[in-house]
Amino acid sequence: MTNEALQNLISTWIPELEFTEEKSQFLNITVQPEQLHQLMTQLKSNSETNFDYLFCLSGVDWGAALGVVYHLESTAHRHQLVVKVKTEDRENPTFDSVWTIWRTAEFHEREVFDFFGIQFTNHPNLKRLFLTEDWDGFPLRKDYVDEINMIIK
Amino acid sequence: MDTTTIKNNFRSEEYQINMGPQHPATHGVLRLLLTIDGEIIKKVEPDLGYIHRSIEKMCERDSYQQIVHLTDRMDYLSSHINNEAVCLTVENALQVEVPERVKVIRTIIAELTRIASHTLWWGVMGMDVGALTTYFYGFRDREMINDIFEETCGARLTMNYNIPGGLMFDIHPNFVKRTKEFIAHFKTKLPEYDLLLTGNVIFQKRMKGIGILSKEDAISFGASGPVGRASGYSCDVRKHHSYSAYDKVNFKEILKTEGDTFARYQVRILEMWESLSIIEQLIDNIPEGDFFAKTNTVIKLPEGEFYEKVETARGELGVYIISTGTKNPYRMKFRSPGFSNLSLLNHIAVGGKIGDLVATMATLDLVIPDIDR
Amino acid sequence: MGINNTPEIPADFPGKVIPGGNGANILVTSLDEIINWGRANSLWSLYFGTSCCAIEMMQTGAARHDYSRFGFEVARPSPRQADLIIIAGTIVNKMAPVLRRLYDQMAEPKYVIAMGACAISGGPFYYNSYSVVKGADHVIPVDVYVPGCPPRPEALLEGMLMLQAKIKTESMKTKVFPIDGFDEGL
Numbered sequence: 001m002t003n004e005a006l007q008n009l010i011s012t013w014i015p016e017l018e019f020t021e022e023k024s025q026f027l028n029i030t031v032q033p034e035q036l037h038q039l040m041t042q043l044k045s046n047s048e049t050n051f052d053y054l055f056c057l058s059g060v061d062w063g064a065a066l067g068v069v070y071h072l073e074s075t076a077h078r079h080q081l082v083v084k085v086k087t088e089d090r091e092n093p094t095f096d097s098v099w100t101i102w103r104t105a106e107f108h109e110r111e112v113f114d115f116f117g118i119q120f121t122n123h124p125n126l127k128r129l130f131l132t133e134d135w136d137g138f139p140l141r142k143d144y145v146d147e148i149n150m151i152i153k
Numbered sequence: 154m155d156t157t158t159i160k161n162n163f164r165s166e167e168y169q170i171n172m173g174p175q176h177p178a179t180h181g182v183l184r185l186l187l188t189i190d191g192e193i194i195k196k197v198e199p200d201l202g203y204i205h206r207s208i209e210k211m212c213e214r215d216s217y218q219q220i221v222h223l224t225d226r227m228d229y230l231s232s233h234i235n236n237e238a239v240c241l242t243v244e245n246a247l248q249v250e251v252p253e254r255v256k257v258i259r260t261i262i263a264e265l266t267r268i269a270s271h272t273l274w275w276g277v278m279g280m281d282v283g284a285l286t287t288y289f290y291g292f293r294d295r296e297m298i299n300d301i302f303e304e305t306c307g308a309r310l311t312m313n314y315n316i317p318g319g320l321m322f323d324i325h326p327n328f329v330k331r332t333k334e335f336i337a338h339f340k341t342k343l344p345e346y347d348l349l350l351t352g353n354v355i356f357q358k359r360m361k362g363i364g365i366l367s368k369e370d371a372i373s374f375g376a377s378g379p380v381g382r383a384s385g386y387s388c389d390v391r392k393h394h395s396y397s398a399y400d401k402v403n404f405k406e407i408l409k410t411e412g413d414t415f416a417r418y419q420v421r422i423l424e425m426w427e428s429l430s431i432i433e434q435l436i437d438n439i440p441e442g443d444f445f446a447k448t449n450t451v452i453k454l455p456e457g458e459f460y461e462k463v464e465t466a467r468g469e470l471g472v473y474i475i476s477t478g479t480k481n482p483y484r485m486k487f488r489s490p491g492f493s494n495l496s497l498l499n500h501i502a503v504g505g506k507i508g509d510l511v512a513t514m515a516t517l518d519l520v521i522p523d524i525d526r
Numbered sequence: 527m528g529i530n531n532t533p534e535i536p537a538d539f540p541g542k543v544i545p546g547g548n549g550a551n552i553l554v555t556s557l558d559e560i561i562n563w564g565r566a567n568s569l570w571s572l573y574f575g576t577s578c579c580a581i582e583m584m585q586t587g588a589a590r591h592d593y594s595r596f597g598f599e600v601a602r603p604s605p606r607q608a609d610l611i612i613i614a615g616t617i618v619n620k621m622a623p624v625l626r627r628l629y630d631q632m633a634e635p636k637y638v639i640a641m642g643a644c645a646i647s648g649g650p651f652y653y654n655s656y657s658v659v660k661g662a663d664h665v666i667p668v669d670v671y672v673p674g675c676p677p678r679p680e681a682l683l684e685g686m687l688m689l690q691a692k693i694k695t696e697s698m699k700t701k702v703f704p705i706d707g708f709d710e711g712l
Binding site: 022023024025026052053054055056058060061069071075078082102103104106107108111129130131132139140152153 | 201202205207209210214370372373374375386387388393456457458459460462469471473475484486488492493495496497500525
C-alpha cells in the first residue's frame with residue numbers, strides 16, 4: 001500500500017494522530033502515549049496493514065522531551081512505517097510496553113530503560129541490561145556528565 | 154528396592170549455574186545464567202554488557218569519517234559490510250551518486266567477507282561440538298581471503314576501505330587474478346567440508362531436531378539472516394531492499410522449513426556456494442571509471458532522519474541517523490542482528506540439555522561486540 | 527642467617543680482588559638456567575579474548591603462523607591450569623573485576639601480555655567513552671605490550687618470543703612478584 005492509502009486508512013481509527021512525510025523517507029505517525037498500545041495492536045492485527053515485523057526500537061532525547069521511535073514493516077505487503085511517541089516528563093517517563101505484540105520488544109525496551117530511564121508498564125523483567133545494577137544516571141541523555149570516566153575531546 | 158520406588162523417592166531441585174564471561178564456547182564475553190534441573194534446562198537468562206564500549210555515545214561527537222572507523226570494530230567478522238552500511242546512509246542522505254565501479258567492487262568485497270565469516274563460523278562450530286580438526290581447515294581458507302584483502306586494503310581484519318563517497322584507494326592490479334585463483338581453489342575445498350562434517354552420523358544425530366524455531370516466532374522475535382531463513386522466513390535484504398550491485402546478479406535465496414539446528418547449518422553452507430556464484434558473475438565485468446565521488450571534507454548531513462539496512466553475515470544490520478544539520482549526528486542507532494537473534498535463545502533452548510544449548514548457540518552465530526556495541 | 531658472606535676489602539689493597547662467593551652460586555646458576563628454560567618453552571595460555579584481537583590470536587594458533595612450535599601448545603580454558611594471559615581485546619568497567627579474579631586464580635609464576643591498542647591504553651575508545659578502562663595495566667601488572675589494531679600474527683609471535691627472553695633472565699635469588707605493591711600504586 002502506498003503512503004497515501006496507509007494515511008487514509010489509519011486516520012479513520014484514531015482521530016488525534018499527526019502524519020508527516022517531510023525530512024524522512026517513511027511515513028511518520030506521532031501518537032499520544034495513552035493511545036499507543038491501541039494503535040500498535042490495530043496495526044498488527046488489521047489484515048490490510050499487517051505490520052508483523054518490528055525492526056528497530058530506539059530511544060531518543062529530543063532536548064526537552066524524551067521519546068521512543070518504532071520502525072515497522074510488513075512481511076506480506078512490504079510497506080514500512082515509523083511511529084513516534086514523546087513525553088515532556090523527564091523525571092518519570094512511562095509508556096506502555098508492546099512486548100505482547102512483538103516479542104523482540106522485550107530486549108529492546110530493556111535497552112531503552114538502561115540508557116534513557118524510560119519505564120514501560122507490563123514489562124516482565126525491566127532491569128538494566130548493559131550497565132551494572134548500581135550505575136548512577138542514564139548515559140545517553142544529553143545532560144549526562146561523568147567527569148571520572150569520560151575524557152571529552 | 155525396585156527402580157520405581159527409587160525414582161519416586163528421589164527429589165530433584167532446580168539450581169542456578171553460571172556459564173561465565175570467560176568460556177570457550179560462548180564466542181566472546183557473554184554470561185548466561187542457567188536454571189537447570191539435572192541436565193535439563195529450565196531457563197536461560199543472558200547477562201550482557203561485558204564489552205559495552207559506548208559506541209553510540211561516542212558517535213555523537215565524531216565526524217562521519219571517524220564513525221566508519223568505529224563500525225569496523227562492532228561486528229569484526231563482516232567489517233566491510235558494516236562500513237558499507239554507514240557509507241550508504243550518508244550517501245543517500247547527501248544524494249550523492251557513486252560510480253558503477255564502486256558499486257561492483259563493494260559487492261565483490263562484501264561477498265568475500267561473507268565467505269570469510271562463514272568459514273570461520275564453520276571451523277569454530279566443529280570445535281564446539283567436539284571435532285577439533287575443522288578449526289584448521291576453516292582458518293586455512295580464511296587466510297587466503299586475508300591475503301587478498303591485505304594486498305588491496307592494507308589490513309587483514311579491520312579495514313576502512315569503504316568511505317562515504319566511494320573507496321579509499323583503487324584496487325590493486327593483482328586483485329582480479331587472485332580472486333579468481335581463490336574461487337577455483339575454494340570450489341575444490343567446499344565439498345571437503347561436507348565430507349568432514351555434514352555427512353557425519355554423530356554430527357547429524359547431535360544437530361537434528363533440537364532448537365526448533367517456527368516461522369511466526371522468527372518474525373515476532375525479529376530474527377534475520379540464516380537464522381530466519383532456516384525457518385522459512387524470507388528475509389534477505391539483498392533481495393527485498395536491494396543496494397549496490399545486487400540487482401544485477403542472479404542468486405537464489407536459500408530457504409529451509411525445518412527450523413532446527415541442522416537446517417541453520419545447511420543454510421550457511423549453501424550460502425557460501427551462492428556467494429561464490431555472485432563473485433564469479435561480477436569479477437570479469439568490473440566497469441571502468443572513478444573509484445570515488447567528490448564530497449566535502451567536512452560532511453554535514455541535511456536535517457532529518459535517515460535509515461538504511463544491509464545484509465551482513467549474521468543478518469540485517471540497520472543504521473539510523475537523526476541529524477540537525479551539523480557535522481556530528483544528533484543520535485546514531487545501530488540495529489544489530491545479534492541482539493534480536495540472542496533474544497530467542499530462551500525460547501528455543503528450554504527443555505533441552507546443556508550439550509544442545511552449546512550446539513544451538515553455535516548455529517546462532519553470535520558475535521558479542523555486535524550485541525553490546 | 528648471621529654469617530657475613532661479603533668480606534670487607536681495605537681501600538689501599540694492591541692487586542685484583544677475585545670474589546670467591548660461596549660455592550653454592552654455581553649450583554644455583556645452573557639450576558636457574560634449567561628452570562628458566564623449562565618455564566619459557568612451555569607457557570600455556572588462557573582462553574581470554576574479548577573482541578577483535580581474539581581473532582588475530584586465533585589466527586596465530588592456526589596452521590599458517592603456528593604458536594605451538596614455540597611451546598605454547600594448548601590454550602587452557604581454566605585459569606588454574608594456565609600460566610600466561612594474553613589480554614586480547616578491550617577491557618570494560620564491567621569486565622575488570624572478572625579479569626582481576628582470573629589473574630588471582632592463576633598459580634605463580636604467571637605472566638601477562640597486553641595485545642592490541644585497547645589493552646595497552648584504551649585504543650580507539652579513549653575519548654568520549656564512559657565505560658572503557660584506559661589500559662589493562664590499571665587492573666593487573668603487564669609484562670609485554672604488543673601494539674597494533676589488531677597486531678599481525680607475526681607481531682604477536684615477536685611479543686611472545688620477547689616474553690620468553692625476559693623469562694630467561696630471571697633468577698631464583700631475586701624473585702619478584704609483580705603483584706606486590708600493585709594495588710597501592712605502581
